[in-house]
Amino acid sequence: MKLTALALRNIERNFKKYAMYFFSLSFSVFTAYSFLALLQNEQVSMAFAYDTRYSAMLSTFGIIIMVFVMFFLISSNNSFIKARKKEISTYALFGMENGKIGRLLFMETMIVGIAALLVGITSGIFFSKLTAMILLDITMASYTGYISFFIDFPAIYITAMTFLIIFAVMGLAGFRVISKFELADLFIADKMSEGRSKGSILLLILSVILIGTGYFLAFFGSPRVVVISSIPILLLVISGTYLFFWGGLPKVLSLLKSNKSSYYKGVNLISTAAFSHRMKSIGSLMATIAVLSAVATTAIATGFTLYTNLEKNTYDMLAYDLSYRDGDPSIKEDVYAIFKKHNIENIELYTADRYTAQVGISISGLDNDEAGALFGKEEQFIVYSQSVYNQLTELSKNDAKPVEISSGEAVYLGFYYFPESYLKQILGQKLLLPSDTVKVTATAKNKVASFGDRHSIILNDADFDRLLKAGDFSIISEGQQSAGAMTIINYEKALSSHQLNQDLYQLLHDKTKGLTLAYFHYTEGLEVFGLVCFIGFFMSAVFILMTASLLFFKQVMAAEEEQHQYKMLRKIGMDAHTEKQVITKRLFPVFLVPLAVGILHSVFAMKTADTVVFSNLIPVENTYLTVLAFSAIMYGVYAVVYGIFYFITKGQYSKIVK
Amino acid sequence: MQILKVENISKIYGDKKNARQYRAIKSISFEVKEGEFIGVMGASGSGKTTLLNILGSIDKPTNGRFMMGGKDIATLSKKQLAKHRMENIGFIFQNYNLLETMTLKENIILPLALRGTGVREMEEKVFSLAKDLGIIEVLEKYPYEVSGGEQQRAAACRALITNPKMILADEPTGNLDSKSGKELLDLLTYINKEYKATILMVTHDVFAASYCQKILFIRDGEIYNELHAGENKKQFFDAIIDVMSVLGGEVR
Structure with a gap:
């Protein structure tokens, strides 16, 4: 069988798993293309390009997206390869060389990638009119012009080239993962903990102190203190978050375990043990999600509040037309x-x-x-x-x-x-x-x-x-x-x-x-904050989809490894109902904990942003509650998206362990 | 006392209307009494794994009756089957199958935890079993941190902790070197004697089978022969080899 045929067959067989991958990939292509096309769009460039600030903002955003997409693609690809360890080891067992296996996986990545490139760019072209219209509509006070449907060849070229480079990097990263596999892993696989961490009470306390200090400064500090220490606050909370997920949460779990009357219930025992077993491999991802979702939400909520308060803000400053x-x-x-x-x-x-x-x-x-x-x-x-x-x-x-x-x-x-x-x-x-x-x-x-x-x-x-x-x-x-x-x-x-x-x-x-003239002040604000909001929404959409699908991959990978446990548990008398409960308890915290920590962070982050931006730079009254209310809606959306991913993950997980 | 009785059970895989259906078990009948240590032997494909799955109520027979504790297990629903497994059957698997996410203690109490037993009762049972089998020192360790023999004994504790009516052992010595294999067999003999546990062991290892009191030989989905252990262990061993050479199973 030729490698191409084998690759195609693998994709066909793993279609469900690939479907998620494919979707996330297409969405990143879609985002990148839409973005580049927007930059090239005549009306948009007329509206923004006159000011170098705007084009710098748009380009910076483009680069951030690309870096993010790359991070996401490489880590999901690595998870994906690990999830297929057995399959890969079997190839090796039949005498396929590592180089050839690498080529096979590379080819699969390429096939899926190129298909995603096509879908992403096509939908990008299809929605180009809509994205340009949304951008111009929220940033222009009096925009009524006609936006043409457009196909942008330079944007297609740049998108395609960038992603091909990313895929190549992914392929190389894949080779690295494969070269680490030992054939013996097939037989001793899963015996070793992949990083069960007992946690440490010291880290737990330290992380709580770090985060708590950050929160305290953000909430009770005078505006001057907050402005001066906004970077330290950020560092305190971020380092605290990582420490919490690396050492604190495992400790919390081990404390939960010490409460025997609740821990020694079948469902709790199985799910808590399995979750803490995976803690180390997923801790960093959870911390990253918590931090990024807080940052994104705060930025968007602040931008959006400024955006909606623009008229009031204009007259607060200028008083007259x-x-x-x-x-x-x-x-x-x-x-x-x-x-x-x-x-x-x-x-x-x-x-x-x-x-x-x-x-x-x-x-x-x-x-x-x-x-x-x-x-x-x-x-x-x-x-x-x-x-x-x-x-x-x-x-x-x-x-x-x-x-x-x-x-x-x-x-x-x-x-x-x-x-x-x-x-x-x-x-x-x-x-x-x-x-x-x-x-x-x-x-x-x-x-x-x-x-x-x-x-x-x-x-x-x-x-x-x-x-x-x-x-x-x-x-x-x-x-x-x-x-x-x-x-x-x-x-x-x-x-x-x-x-x-x-x-x-x-x-x-x-x-x-x-x-x-109030008009000029107003329209300039509209352009800046409209752009910020637009970018913010775009970015959080990309961000949330990527992190959620990364969680999905990690869990699917875990499911492959936990399969035999469920088989055994069923033999010793776990019924279908208990199994469902176990899976729920096993997966729910993975999605819930980072989101909850993110929400908590942004409540305080918004207080900081509120103090810095609104009290000091642009006075708008009672902004904290407005921003909070707005971000509640955003978190609602986050929760829904995460919820959907949770159910997809649960479905896939249950199917694998069956 | 009779623990289990199977009457004319058969198992057919594949669609009943389909011509390509496969009869894994044609017709098997036997019974098991309390405290017996029974071996089931047969070559690969003889139907012994299917039989074990049916006895462990993981699978249901296509026809026939399977009585245990006065109930026909074959008629139970999936949920009832899970309950039945939990209450009446203890398993010892090849590779012990301890969960690597849990300590030995957690692994041992798992069947009780699934039943919702109280903490104190669990602790008491774990400690008395672990003490008896000599793993009390390593209870808080994870499977990969302890020796194979200790994992083995933990698996035995897990099978015993629910006081099951019957313990099913599926090729328990399959992946072991001869020393650990002997240790395990001594352990099974020990729990058979001390705990009056009824054990049904599927194996194709002649040496392992020689520890049993009675052996059922399966060929092509039917019971081909039955051997009882006598006074002389050597004689029993030779008799098993004779039967197995006819059956075509490997002789170790």
Whole structure:
């Protein structure tokens, strides 16, 4: 019989096992192709390629996927070869040389691989329109264009070449596994434990301490601590996780074993013993799954929360659809003309003068503090009257509150990105204006009138008029950074009409200062976070399928080796019902434990991400619960996919041990 | 006391309508009394493994009656069969078949654990058996950590722990060197005497068979001959060789 014929026959015989393998393989090809094709797609490249950040992000993602796919393929291939130890030893017994066996397995890998390549690329082409549409839809505010169905030859070429290289590496890895086989293994196989580990109480405690410290820092640390120690937290938890699966979990199992009244029940005895017997070979995989699922979930949930909070976030920062400083008053006529051209009728326009003042501050002890750099002895402040400020809050599209100020008092407004701790420094301090002194009785972040100003204060209307007359304030227009008349405009279709915003930008950007358009901020966020989400989803889909099928392979391999045990157990009187229970208890923890640890990790990881990203970089309120709720959905999906794989594995396992 | 009685059992493999059906056992009848140590001999393909599977109620006869404990085992359902195996039969396999995932102690209590026996009862039984068979020191060790003889004795303990009505031994000396083979046979003789265990051993090893009190020879699915041990062991051994040379089995 020729090798090719033998290879084909083997595939036919092992079809069920190969089917899973084939599916995972096809999916990785599909992912890689879709991805490369997306990069080449005209509309997508027009949307993203102008910015090198995006193309770098997409390429990085591509590389990560490839590395992951390679890791997955090599380890599943090795498991697969080991699962066929008997068959391979039989070939060797009949005098087939290792080289020839290697070639046979290589050929099988190639046949399955090339078929998967074809299926993957074909479905990639078939779904190319859909993937491009999803990407553009979630990243574009106003995308309505037509996406053509496309076949991308460079992408096909690159995908095919990359995978052929991966298959070749797999083949070589296979040779290595085979060369380690001894023919004698056929006879003494399975006698030795493949790594039963008793575990150690030290490792268990150490892993709990490591993870616990990480959790503690993440949950109770102040934002500053969390930001500084986010990498140490990550390292603590990751090393703790691996230690737990290497030494801690085996110890937990041996502790379970010492509870004899529950351990010495038939089902528990068989399943616990078998599970702990496999612990060493599967521990690393379980730890990896726990870590990766936590990272992936956290990243996606964070990205998705940012994505869904984008509109709120935009107005939190910019307050209005459009704002600018200075500018000839007559330019407003041109603005109205543009609105008319686009049939926009609901327009709010407000113009106010902005005043600036030199303010002396004396805060004791500031020199040693981080806020010391912020408040010098004398600073330039922007000054608003209470009524102008309240008018601004009314027009703003965020939750800025109007203020009520008594005479002699002032409300301090800090730059939007200042942390709360900076604001506290100035609360209660006296501000020395040229002809009077006011006391800061309240502070807030400047959400309504931020033109990049660092410090602003709001005064009581009467105080404001009096000081204005006294000449404490001045309007500074041309040549100055942060003052002058300001104009704000709210209008319909502010976030959806690209052309309208483009026209307004063309008109205003040369003739005014400090022009901000909510649309541009919004769309940029949409592109970045949309891309993050898209990549995240794609990646976790690949990741979850690969890890789940890797677990599948490991269990199928184990089933081949445990076959004779079940045969014996049946002889000494294990009935079919007990057998089912044993198999359930034997396999369920394999899927459940890593998922559960992953969930626990991400609850805390999300707290860290929440502190770092949301409290420090982009303030969004109550994000932790939002992120948690969203990730609960993701974990639901994980659980379902793992559940499906669990049942497939169970079915296959039961069939093998029958 | 009679433990087991088979009447005209036969076993046919393959579709009944199919012309290519194969009769592994044509018609066999015999009975086993309590405390007997019986050997079953025959060449490969004679039907002795099929007979053992039926006696161990792993397989059911196609026709005939198989009485044990007043019940016709042939009529039991699969689940009842499992229960019957668990309660009435102890197995000693070739290679001992201890689970490598468990310690010797766990292996021994396995049949009791499957029944749901209480922890204290299990512990007591394990300790008295292990003490008697001399493996109490290695109870917490895994099979691959102990000697072949110790594995053998653990397997015997596992077969004995449920106080089965009958112990079935399937080619127990098949894979052993002569020294370990003799040790095992002495062990079987010991449990036959001390525990009044009824043992039915399938073998094609003449030396092993010479330890039995009675031997059934099977040929082509039927009982060909029956031998009883006398006073003289040498004579018995020679008689077995004579029968086996006619049957065409290998003589060791």
